[in-house]
Structures are given as structure tokens and as C-alpha cells.
Amino acid sequence: xxxxxQDPGPLSxxxxxxxxxxxTYSNSAFQYFMWYRQYSRKGPELLMYTYSSGNxxxxxxxxxxxxxxxxxxxxxxxSQPSDSATYLCAMKSVDNNDMRFGAGTRLTVKP
Amino acid sequence: xxxxxxxxxxxxxxxxxxxxxxxxxxxxxDYLFWYRQTMMRGLELLIYFNNNVxxxxxxxxxxxxxxxxxxxxxSTLKIQPSEPRDSAVYFCASSFGGYTEAFFGQGTRLTVV
Numbered sequence: 124x125x126x127x128x129q130d131p132g133p134l135s136x137x138x139x140x141x142x143x144x145x146x147t148y149s150n151s152a153f154q155y156f157m158w159y160r161q162y163s164r165k166g167p168e169l170l171m172y173t174y175s176s177g178n179x180x181x182x183x184x185x186x187x188x189x190x191x192x193x194x195x196x197x198x199x200x201x202s203q204p205s206d207s208a209t210y211l212c213a214m215k216s217v218d219n220n221d222m223r224f225g226a227g228t229r230l231t232v233k234p
Numbered sequence: 235x236x237x238x239x240x241x242x243x244x245x246x247x248x249x250x251x252x253x254x255x256x257x258x259x260x261x262x263x264d265y266l267f268w269y270r271q272t273m274m275r276g277l278e279l280l281i282y283f284n285n286n287v288x289x290x291x292x293x294x295x296x297x298x299x300x301x302x303x304x305x306x307x308x309s310t311l312k313i314q315p316s317e318p319r320d321s322a323v324y325f326c327a328s329s330f331g332g333y334t335e336a337f338f339g340q341g342t343r344l345t346v347v
Contacts, residue, residue: 219290227277
């Protein structure tokens, strides 16, 4: 079993839809949870950063962390064609800077 | 700041040749990470440095891979000899403090034929 599991998709939605992206993990030591967005042939860029459990909202994006279930989510409201990219979850523990990534979910938002 | 700068952007080399990938982190950042991305294995950490010192190289696949950071503004990842299975996109990333955002470069797409 991988430390971080993420459905690679692909996921295709119409413009304006609500998108839900998810990851599960097995290492209970993970405390920092991140979502990166990666456009084709570009490096990943940080979208959301959360410490421990809870919700965090930034514009159309909401990140949720449920440590009891070892489950994290990213919601995108009013999705736009410009949101089409691969979304990678990432996480790391307090005592280790080794950031573990999910496989990435490829999202396409159709106009 | 121009961000993390990697060179070259693309590299095509023959099996057995030495390949050197280069990275300039963001000024002031004290952590530098080398990642490899493939379709099969996703994004994998190869090695990371703190204040120019290698901290964890457990992700380096074989002795053919080596990384150095001679100063705070430059790092190299070397593969010698290269093999076709080394074909991947190699990313360099840097951060300040280790627990903050890691900024990625544009990557080097390596093809070994």
C-alpha cells in the first residue's frame, strides 16, 4: 500500500461544476497537507497549505483535512477551463522534510 | 526573484553518457529538493539539502546518481552512466525553513536513448 493514495482520473467536468478531489494516506505522523496544481510541462505550484485538521478556504478553493479518517479533500467551486490541470496532494510530518506526493488527478473543465 | 531556475529544460543523451542537471534555488531559501516525475511512479523525492548539506539521500535510486550543493545558490544532479530507465522529468524545488511552501522549477525533461 502506498503512503499516499490518489485517484489519477482523468476527471472531466463542465464549466461551473463543483469539483471534488481526494487523497487518503496511511502515515498518522503527517501533519502538513498541501495541494499543488501542475499545468502541462510546468512545475507544480502550491495551491493550498493546511496544518493538522480542519478546513481552509481561498476564493473558489476549499481544502479539508480529516485526520481521524486519514482523508483530505480539495473542492473547486464554479470550475473554469483555466482550472484544467493535474492536482497533486502532498503531505509531510513534523520531524521529516520528506514531502510525499499523491499520483495526481488530471482534471479537465470543458467550456 | 526569478524563481527556481533549472537547466537545461530538455536533455537527450545516449545510454552510457554522463548527464548533469543544474538548479539555482530562490535566494534566501535554505532547503533544496530534487524530485523525479514519471507516469508510473509519480513525483518522487531523490535527495534534499539543508544549508548546502545533504540530509536525506535515501531516494537516490542507485550509485549512478549523485548530487552536490557547493554553495547556497547552486546544486547539481549527476547521472553517470545514464540508462533509458532514467528518462523522466527532474524537478528542483526550494523552500525556507522546511515547513513552508516549496517552490518548484520548470523541470528538466531527460530522455536517454
